[in-house]
Amino acid sequence: MSETNVALPSMRVSYEAGALNESSLAATWYEQLQLWFDEAVRADLIEPNAMVLATADTNGIPSSRTVLCKGFDERGVVFFTNYTSAKSHDLKATQVAAATFPWLGLQRQVNVRGTVEKVSSAETAEYWAERPRGSQLGAWASPQSQVVAGREALKSSLSGIQRRFADAEKVPVPPHWGGWRIRPDYVEFWQGRPDRLHDRLRFRRSNDLWTVERLAP
Template sequence: MSESTVSTGTLSSMRVSYEAGSLQEGLLADTWHEQLRIWFDEAVRSEVPEPNAMVLATADADGFPSSRTVLCKGFDERGVVFFTNYTSSKSHDLTATRVAAATFPWLTLQRQVNVRGTVEKVSSDETAEYWAVRPRGSQLGAWASPQSRVVTGRDALQSSLNGIERRFADAEKVPVPPHWGGWRIRPEAVEFWQGRPDRLHDRLRFRRNDERWSVERLAP
């Protein structure tokens, strides 16, 4: 039996019955961000690994998609925020299309939350506030890394970091790079997904129509 046959057979038999909970309309919070806070806090209490990790999906100007995992660093009624290099591939996509989607994959709770909407850069004050609590090493790395660009090797990155360390060796505080900051996804729709037996999952979506929000159930 070939290795590919074994792999395919193993994958086809992988199956989990989702029985951890349910999601009913009457138990939802009044707003999507309040419901996200409830589920996020439960993920933290349940010790889900990196509960603020979310899979960010973007597309370039030609519609070619990309996805990667980023860390959510804040959310409120305005939207969901993450930070990155403004010269990165994801930022080029966001600048070109002004839309994105992100999914929180809380697999151990048999839950996920999908946020979809338009994007905007956060204010310089918001960026500075978050930058101030980043570890110094992460701050230096943001200066050193030409994110998403081709480099000749790991040594090139280390050499760049060494140069940045020397540049700011006498600086008590490392300034925010001009090419770095936050993006906010302003939701048009937020779906809360709870796994259920027999693949009849609960899917409840907050959807915005102008400035009003409604809740609708989606078939699994």
């Protein structure tokens, strides 16, 4: 057994960075998310908009991966991807997803769960226009989640796309690419506390009405 495995049971951190109380909670989940997101940015956390997205297929087999949140408001949390990817196949089939913002540097996490919908073509176009040209070309070149012969096959595909759009001032949005929005029914704000008595406050929606509940750690 490796030294790392021997040490695993003793690896622990005492969470003492802060507290989360009902009295300090914002009126809505998205306002609270904005407050914490701003604090994550000010704390210089690496990619504070990174979130772990969880989906499942029609057989209930789960998958998770890290994606980048590209917007949130009262409607939900948005990310962009290839609509032919494995995650998109799951989302089309089940119409539900969950995501976690793992702000470990602040001893916090935010968990979002709800139904999903595609964002409008206008929203997709607006975000697409902000992407670096290289990322735009990569979206055209990559058959996301499909088996490829090797990295050279990807490089060859990218070279072909670069030639295709060499004279184009603007690269158009691929028809197979766009945004998804998670429309939450459940948003939990988790703050680590000493002795594992963590603060867990959950916004829960029922019949379009939101309630706040404290969960036991």
